[in-house]
Amino acid sequence: MQLTEEQALALAPDxxxxxxxxxxxxxxxxxxxxxxxxxxxxxxxxSGSKPYQTQVDIAGMAFKCSCxxxxxxxxxxxxxxxxxxxxxxxxxxxxxxxWVSEWLDKRQQRDEKxxxxxxxxxxxxxxxxxxxxxxxxxEDGMAELLLWIKDIIRNGIIGIPxxxxxxxxxxxxxxxxxxxxxxxxxxxxxxxxxxxxxxxxNEWMNLLLQMYLVIAGxxxxxxxSPALQEDVRSWIGFTQSQEELKQQxxxxxxWLLLGKQTTEEDNITVERNWLYGTTTGHYALVLQxxxxxxxxxxxxxxxxxxxxxxxxxxxxxxxxxxxxxQATAKGAPKVQPIAGWQxxxxxxxxxxxxxxxxxERPFIVQQLTPVPYQGRWWLADATQHxxxxxxxxxxxxxxxxxxxxxxxxxxxxxxxNEYVPLGVFSQGQYWLL
Numbered sequence: 001m002q003l004t005e006e007q008a009l010a011l012a013p014d015x016x017x018x019x020x021x022x023x024x025x026x027x028x029x030x031x032x033x034x035x036x037x038x039x040x041x042x043x044x045x046x047s048g049s050k051p052y053q054t055q056v057d058i059a060g061m062a063f064k065c066s067c068x069x070x071x072x073x074x075x076x077x078x079x080x081x082x083x084x085x086x087x088x089x090x091x092x093x094x095x096x097x098x099w100v101s102e103w104l105d106k107r108q109q110r111d112e113k114x115x116x117x118x119x120x121x122x123x124x125x126x127x128x129x130x131x132x133x134x135x136x137x138x139e140d141g142m143a144e145l146l147l148w149i150k151d152i153i154r155n156g157i158i159g160i161p162x163x164x165x166x167x168x169x170x171x172x173x174x175x176x177x178x179x180x181x182x183x184x185x186x187x188x189x190x191x192x193x194x195x196x197x198x199x200x201x202n203e204w205m206n207l208l209l210q211m212y213l214v215i216a217g218x219x220x221x222x223x224x225s226p227a228l229q230e231d232v233r234s235w236i237g238f239t240q241s242q243e244e245l246k247q248q249x250x251x252x253x254x255w256l257l258l259g260k261q262t263t264e265e266d267n268i269t270v271e272r273n274w275l276y277g278t279t280t281g282h283y284a285l286v287l288q289x290x291x292x293x294x295x296x297x298x299x300x301x302x303x304x305x306x307x308x309x310x311x312x313x314x315x316x317x318x319x320x321x322x323x324x325x326q327a328t329a330k331g332a333p334k335v336q337p338i339a340g341w342q343x344x345x346x347x348x349x350x351x352x353x354x355x356x357x358x359x360e361r362p363f364i365v366q367q368l369t370p371v372p373y374q375g376r377w378w379l380a381d382a383t384q385h386x387x388x389x390x391x392x393x394x395x396x397x398x399x400x401x402x403x404x405x406x407x408x409x410x411x412x413x414x415x416x417n418e419y420v421p422l423g424v425f426s427q428g429q430y431w432l433l
Contacts, residue, residue, distance in 0.1 A: 025082035035088065039055060042055075042083075057103075062107065065077055185237075228316040257304055285321065365410055390419070
């Protein structure tokens with residue numbers, strides 16, 4: 001396995017883990033270190049009498065450590081990877097110790113059980129009955145949510161900032177009971193709006209409008225195209241089997257991983273991976289989930305190239321996808337950037353006309369320059385059209401140092417009139433921010 005230090009650090013769940021991992025990349029802090037074609041392992045002396053046992057399945061890039069940390073991967077896993085990226089020859093090559101081989105065997109057995117479960121026949125009649133019951137539950141919950149929205153509109157939103165949190169949480173719980181977790185998330189977003197921020201009314205009304213559109217779309221779903229019906233169901237929280245999707249023909253391409261976002265949601269680690277097809281020009285979002293640090297299915301390294309077949313979820317404007325096949329790829333990324341912000345707006349308008357629910361999307365745009373204007377930072381294209389940077393963008397100084405104030409082709413992520421850079425293209429390489 002070829003791994004760079006940058007890719008190893010990109011796997012860290014947060015900045016504190018990244019820093020601690022660097023501290024533990026010193027070989028002197030490790031009692032043992034070993035490797036073979038399947039795994040890395042090592043024992044790191046901590047504060048206790050026994051060293052922490054750290055192991056990495058390099059085939060599936062899964063981690064396990066005996067330390068008490070609940071982060072995935074922990075600082076010991078990052079430290080071990082960093083050492084391997086710097087000097088793989090310093091690891092003892094041989095058979096894995098028992099504590100590593102047993103873990104690898106359990107992972108293999110779990111994968112085999114999943115395969116067996118997939119091969120079992122499906123009771124289609126029972127499945128259809130459960131689906132019908134859920135749709136009725138969703139419709140009942142939506143009827144209450146629609147009354148809630150109408151009451152807000154009748155009374156006006158001027159008093160919304162003064163509402164107690166129970167005003168939102170009660171309706172949120174009702175949507176969870178109605179088996180509509182997507183709508184519950186929209187209500188939570190409405191509750192989390194910063195009411196002290198100038199222009200909060202626009203943000204809040206957009207969320208209310210999204211709820212209404214989802215309700216109207218599901219109520220009148222028979223009049224929608226099959227693809228748009230799937231979009232509405234997805235916003236509500238209906239799921240689709242990834243294994244069924246993988247049975248379909250995928251799009252094979254060399255994909256550049258533009259960036260990765262990792263968040264914690266109710267003890268579940270959510271990983272959002274944004275990809276760009278260097279041949280097809282398609283963009284994709286691959287989601288991965290980890291419960292209590294169990295690990296992700298795929299090792300996706302920001303800035304790396306991936307030879308893969310992706311299958312998109314049904315949508316009027318496809319973006320989310322699952323990986324059907326994958327292999328490593330080498331070489332410099334070749335991209336076809338959009339000419340400027342006007343073309344981004346045209347592409348977004350065409351997409352929203354097909355699927356009118358705004359979501360963040362990536363674009364690669366030609367020759368963008370960070371410029372200060374009216375007390376904040378903007379991205380200017382070659383025709384001097386400006387789009388504001390998100391105010392909480394943490395990579396501003398990294399962007400300024402890489403670009404030196406000069407225009408660069410840039411991968412950005414956002415929607416409507418606000419974007420955040422993911423990385424830039426300079427000297428034939430892609431640089432993460």
